[in-house]
Amino acid sequence: IQDSFTNENFKFADAVLPASTFAETEGTFINGEGRLQKFNKVIDPLGEAKPDWWIITQLARRMGNKGFHFKNPSEITKEMIKIVPSFSNISYTDLEKGQKIFTREETREERSFIPLKYSDSHHKKSKKYPFLMFLDYSLDYYRSLSLSQESRGLKAIRDSRWIKISPEDAKKLNLEEGESIVVESSSGKFKGFVKIVKSLPKGILGASFLLSEDSDFSVSGLIPSFLQESHSLGMLPVKIKREK
Incomplete structure (x- = not known):
């Protein structure tokens, strides 16, 4: 290497x-x-x-x-x-x-508009997994953090442990900002802290796809192994539990 x-x-x-x-x-x-x-x-x-x-x-x-x-x-x-x-x-x-x-x-250079074809997610919500979680990349996520994780300035403001949730869902589940919760999929689970985001639709959760030094806070545990090579992970059906 x-x-x-x-x-x-x-x-x-x-x-x-x-x-x-x-x-x-x-x-x-x-x-x-x-x-x-x-x-x-x-x-x-x-x-x-x-x-x-x-x-x-x-x-x-x-x-x-x-x-x-x-x-x-x-x-x-x-x-x-x-x-x-x-x-x-x-x-x-x-x-x-x-x-x-x-x-x-x-x-x-000649340019033309090529519209993207819509492809519905293969993952659906269910009674067992009532939420869909999207995984996005942090603005400082670069080359799997091999370089940006060495920056003390970026490390000071980075926190991959936030789990974004809509105000409606937070109220329904009686969750407060900063509260510790566990998000679980059919492949695994990870811990995080509630971050209420007004712009987030009901039934949707969000998290940053970052490699955490603490495996308990690593979102990669949620993702099926065959999807971990993909940069377009789509939506994952998940459920929320309070950390005991």
Whole structure:
């Protein structure tokens, strides 16, 4: 496994390759708007960490592959400029100057509206599970928290233990804000705290799909194993119990 921070996947690894973060190396990014931009190293890599490009080229060489002769990130970028057609009119010097370079010409792209087809959820409410719970991603959820969970600022405001409920359902069940409850599905259960949300419809619960350090508060226990690889989990039928 090649990563910058320790995570749960490490326990499955035969070997761990410590990678440096973006602040510990230099290179280029293509961001969400298609802009190619150069970034510079701020600090030297910590410990035994190495840049991703260095690790990949070293592995490739030891496996006998050709074409991985790069000595630094600028050589990689220069080859990319030669190969990618949309980069043909730029140079590495342009990047070093901070020039704004796009990978595509926005005005030449054809766009059309493609409506999504509605697909009803396979999961239905029942007498045993009278609520449907949706799972959303926190705004700071990035790459399964492998990076954002290392931010002290984000960690200070993140709390995956809130269970959102409508005022009508909270009143019916005599639940108060902050009260500890247990949400249970056919696959498992998890603990959380009541958060009354006025905009939430009756019969619907909400929770953030975050990996909690405390397994009791991990919402992943609710989800059937065959759905955990999906980024579109739909609605899960659940029931609420007060924590004893």
